Amino acid sequence: MTMESKYTLQDLVDLDRYPIDDLDGRGRDLVAQGRAHLSDHAMCHLPGFLRPEAVETVLEEIASIRDTAYWMEVPRRAYSWRNPNDYPHAPVVGRANKNRIGTITTDAFAETSAFVALSNQPALTEFIRRCMGFASLHLVACPFLAANIKVMEKGSSHAWHFDQNDGAVTFLFENAERGGHFEYVPFLRDEDDEHYEEVEQLMDGKTSRVLTAP
Numbered sequence: 001m002t003m004e005s006k007y008t009l010q011d012l013v014d015l016d017r018y019p020i021d022d023l024d025g026r027g028r029d030l031v032a033q034g035r036a037h038l039s040d041h042a043m044c045h046l047p048g049f050l051r052p053e054a055v056e057t058v059l060e061e062i063a064s065i066r067d068t069a070y071w072m073e074v075p076r077r078a079y080s081w082r083n084p085n086d087y088p089h090a091p092v093v094g095r096a097n098k099n100r101i102g103t104i105t106t107d108a109f110a111e112t113s114a115f116v117a118l119s120n121q122p123a124l125t126e127f128i129r130r131c132m133g134f135a136s137l138h139l140v141a142c143p144f145l146a147a148n149i150k151v152m153e154k155g156s157s158h159a160w161h162f163d164q165n166d167g168a169v170t171f172l173f174e175n176a177e178r179g180g181h182f183e184y185v186p187f188l189r190d191e192d193d194e195h196y197e198e199v200e201q202l203m204d205g206k207t208s209r210v211l212t213a214p
Helices: 028-041 052-068 114-119 122-132 196-203
Strands: 070-073 100-104 149-151
Touching: 028 122, 052 100, 052 114, 052 149
Parallel strands: none
Antiparallel strands: 070 100, 100 149
C-alpha cells in the first residue's frame, strides 16, 4: 500500500514564478520559453524553481540517509554503451575519464518524503513533456532509479559523458563551497555526424565550446 505524502505541488514549487499548475493559462509563456531555450542552448535553466523551504526539507532528508550513498570510483567512458573494438576509426570511443560520485537511490527515501513527492508531481511531468515536445512522457517505474540524488565531495568528479536518453531533469539542492560547476557542450554530436575529433578535443581540454551553467 502506497502512503500519500503531505507535500503538495504548492509546497514544493514556486508557482507564482513558475505556474506549472496552469500550463494552458499563466504557464503558457513559460513552456514557450523552455522550448526556445532547449532549442537554442540545449538547456533550460530555472533558478529558484523550488521554494526555499522545500530545498531545506530535501536537504534534511538527504542528510538523514547520506550514509546509504553508493559510491562509484571507476573511469567512465563518454560512449559507455559502445564497444570500442567496433570503432577502430574513432579511438575516443574507448577513452575514459576520472569519475567519482555517490548515488542515493529512490528506495532510501520514505514514500512520504518531499523528494519523492517532488518527483511524482503530475504537473511537473506534464511541464517537462511540453517543454521537450514529446507526445507522451511517463515516470520511471524503477524503485531504485526513478529519482536519485548524486552526492559529491572534495575530489569528486562526474566524467564527460553522453546521456543515452532524450533529456535529463536535474535539481541542484546545494551548491559546492568551491568548484563543482556544471559544464556542458551543446549540440556536440548530431544524428548524422558524431564529430569524433571535437569530442577528442574536449577530452584533451582543447575546446572553447564548454559552457558553465550558472
